[in-house]
Amino acid sequence: MASGRHHSRTSSLTRIDLADELGKQLGTSAAGKKVVHSFFDEIRKSLIAGExxxxxxxxxxxxxxxxxxxxxxxxxxxxxxxxxxxxxxxxxxxxxxxxxxxxxxxxxxx
Amino acid sequence: MNRNELIARIVARHPDILDRDNCRRCIDRIQARIVEALQNGDRVEIRGFGSFSVRHYPESSFRNPQNQKKVTVPAHPVLHFKPGKVLIEEINAGSPANRSSG
Missing domain, CATH: 4.10.520.10 (IHF-like DNA-binding proteins)
Structure with a gap:
């Protein structure tokens, strides 16, 4: 779903772009998506905890x-x-x- | 939390996908892509987290009141981070909001 997305209209880098990038490294874009999500989610959880x-x-x-x-x-x-x-x-x-x-x-x- | 702790936590969530070395490389890639995008003048928008954008400060000059010398600050870009609405609400509440996605 996300793999064919291009940024001719908008010029924002999003989670999807990062997931695609990591997908290349991890083999599947689903894996890339999970890691990108966890990256920001772990930062988020830490900040909510006041860290x-x-x-x-x-x-x-x-x-x-x-x-x-x-x-x-x-x-x-x-x-x-x-x-x-x-x-x-x-x-x-x-x-x-x-x-x-x-x-x-x-x-x-x- | 520092970068190594972050890596450990991500690896703990996805032991089936990556190990520490792999995770470190992934995070390097994430950071590199963010910098690349910003250097290209693009925004970085992470839904539910926040957005990074570059703001441009025009050249400005001041006079030092002590010695009357004129100081000129050249035009320069500065990174601006705006926290996402949900995240800042969660931080203020001190607890994660009820959301379906885990």
Whole structure:
């Protein structure tokens, strides 16, 4: 089902592309799909458990707490309370940051 | 969790498909493909996890108030990661959402 998919219209890399890629290495695309799923699922589970996830060569995912704060609706002047929230941030590894920074191909698409 | 622990957990889930070495190569491929795509100016969108995209910061200049020297920061790309809606909800709830897919 997924094997014939091409990206002439959209330019997003998705799970399917990664599964195809791994399928070449593992023999079947079904195996590729499982491994790609597990890769992101294990990171996800770890983050939900509050762990920091550090992937060498990519960066580290970290959950940070954002305390509750008051905001004003500028239109009505009403004060609102935004409750405590958690955010997920990715801090890139030095390697990946320089790979992005030094890519000549990256140009604004418009 | 670091990369080695991640590899161990993936191998534990699929002992029939891969071993540690194989898994390491697979993860290398995943990371390489993500970088390739971003370097090409493409987005990476992983449903249920998040998306990676490159944002472009235009050249900007500042004056150092201490010595009046002008500092110019050249235009540069920066990676932006936006967590998926479901994932950020799960993180806030502290538990996985009820979803049919395991």
């Amino acid at each position: 920091r996830v550090q992937i060498h060569g990519l960066g580290s995912f970290r959950v940070v707490a954002k305390p509750a704060r008051k905001v004003c609706n500028p239109k009505t002047g009403k004060k609102l309370m935004v409750p405590d929230q958690k955010a997920l941030i990715l801090r890139l590894s030095n390697k990946m940051r320089s790979q992005i920074r030094n890519a000549d191909m990256i140009r604004p698409k418009k």
